[in-house]
Amino acid sequence: MSTTTAGGPPRTGAGRTKRGHRALRSLQGVSFVLPNFLGFGLLTLGPVVALFYISFTNWNVFGTAKWIGLDNFTRLLKDASFHTALLNTLYYSAFHIPLTLAVSLGLALLLNRKLRGVAFFRTAAFFPYITSIVAIAIAWNLLFSRDAGPVNQVLGLFGVDDPPGWTASSDWAMPAVIIVGVWREMGYYMLLFLAGLQTVPPELHEAARIDGASAWQRFRNVTLPCLRPTTFFVTVMLTIGSFKVFDLILVMTNGGPGQSTLVLSQYIYQKGLVENRFGYASAISVVLFALCMVVTVVQFAVNRRRNA
């Protein structure tokens, strides 16, 4: 923004006008982003910076936050519930990311052909993503009902005698949540993959076909490499989304039964908004932030090496 520098070379008339134009241009630019930046600074950047400070304090919202150094973090090391939440988050992510990736890519490949009613099927696959999460939770909980639920009835048809209790069982609650998570988000990522598939040059496929490549070989050696930027983007978004999964679990199982589906963001919510321990909750948030950060950086590094 500062364009006038003291002690610069003597200005010629032409230079001044040029500089004036540039200053004007950048000012115009700044004025365009200013409203957005103000909102971002006020509602996102400020709170995030404050979060780091609060994580080193003991604060119950009222009065001033008391600085306690690393106490919150050393406590996290011993906090068994935090460990459970962390492991559950990793459990969810470890299945949710690859499954969603595979299902959404599969759907995109399926719906990238000239089929009758393809627009309808694409829309249908997108529906779960725009449906209210509370409605989804109620409907899926009904489907998963142990005795009368359609899911177990279908399993019964296939000869499963002792079907799982799904959301009412501590062993099966997480798989149930993962299934719903994948179902909910597949449509969105399918859309991204569909967009990516449009950029695959048809002549490459044609050339491969002339060379006698099978469908599988063409998929491995033509489609997948061309999709790499999309796959990378989808993986990063999915990873961050999985680490901070919250609403789905809150409305479907509320972390239960027991602590079987307790995840990090829910633990943050519990400690912060339910127990009013904002310092401790902030410390957990910092850990979650670091986790997302590290994994994303690794993904970027791997991606760069592959592209090189």
Next chain:
Amino acid sequence: MRHRHPRWTAIAAAVTALTLTATACGADEPADSGGPVTLTMSAWSLKTTPEFQKLAEAFQAQNPEVKVEFKEYDAANYDTQLTADLAAGSAPDLYVLKNLKNFITYQSGEQLLDVSDVAGGLGNDVNGLGNYKVDGVTYAVPYRQDSWYLYYNKDLFTAAGVTPPSETWTWAEYEKASADLTAALKAAGSPAKAAYQHTWQSTVQGLALAQTSGADLGSGDYGYLAPYYKRALEQQKAGAQVDYGTATTNTLQYQAQFGTQQAAMMLMGSWYVATLIAQQKKGDAQAFQWGFAPAPQTDAGAKDKPVTFGDPTGIGINAAIDEGKVAAAKKFLTFAAGEGAATALASIGITPATLTEPVVKAYFGVEGVPGDELSKFAFTTHDTRAENPVSPQTAALQNILQETHSAIMSESTPVDDALRQAGERARSEVLESK
């Protein structure tokens, strides 16, 4: 360079204007000194929760110089929103303490005015008042004190030929009646179960804490819950009540379970009386004869005062209130906890904190409230212990016990293991880390 100035100033002017408008909105009204006073009070869902209007109207009828205005909050996020307002200094003069769990947050955060003088003038008739006392100082007064009863469907009991509950019912009698009901209802081909137990942890833990001598939420020893959980599990195993997994996966509503005669008995708080009457009137609930009895007791010796549980709902004064309004605010608190407000609240089916003769009369004068002797006994005679004893650790301990509840009721973890783990977690995560 020259034409840059006007635009720059325009932007600056616009920004200044915006900031000024924003601050103007937040400016406080000048305090009233003498003469008419306007008190602001927090409330939620004003359209469906008539108790606040009722309180204010009854108070203003006696004190025309004081005006009570409401600041409405979202019922589900009440404490979060109120906390934000208190921290920002924009909370109302009087605020409702919706539950006992968060009272300590406001008290320890120095957001409540000392109202010991108000409490001192109230006498001993106000139920639940003692809960708001911390280190000898009272910080709020209750205006309603709900208690848990055993609701029962008289028609289903008659149809099954089972003797209905009595004043001295013990858990053993409850279990016997439950077994008889289950057999009789099944034989008659009725879809109804003997009882419905809602999915909340209170349905088991509230009574266990209140009725077991020596039980202490803050002790980290949860053995006292074991008999109550074993009974609940036996009941669902015997088919006397819908099992927990079905209740959670089908998102069952307790109002619908009892209101559409799916269960002959149900333990629930006294607030349900007004709900059930309203639902029967509207047709959301079926028409049938019902009543409420004291919660079953561990032994018949508790006859004089059956032990049950429930948290009071209180009102406190914002510590940041204008000096000039304090006297009026204290007057309001005195009124809210007293007989005048209690009678007004009872007339709309609410269980107030003060239960004197005229209040009881007003309550049973409400159309639809069951007028039988047992219901009257349950309403007037009980020893109601707090579900959430006031302590900075209660919220965290209840979180642990909530997880324990779902682990046990879903039969994921055996009762004794789950309670032992709860104790270990309570000690390592809450009690020893303070």
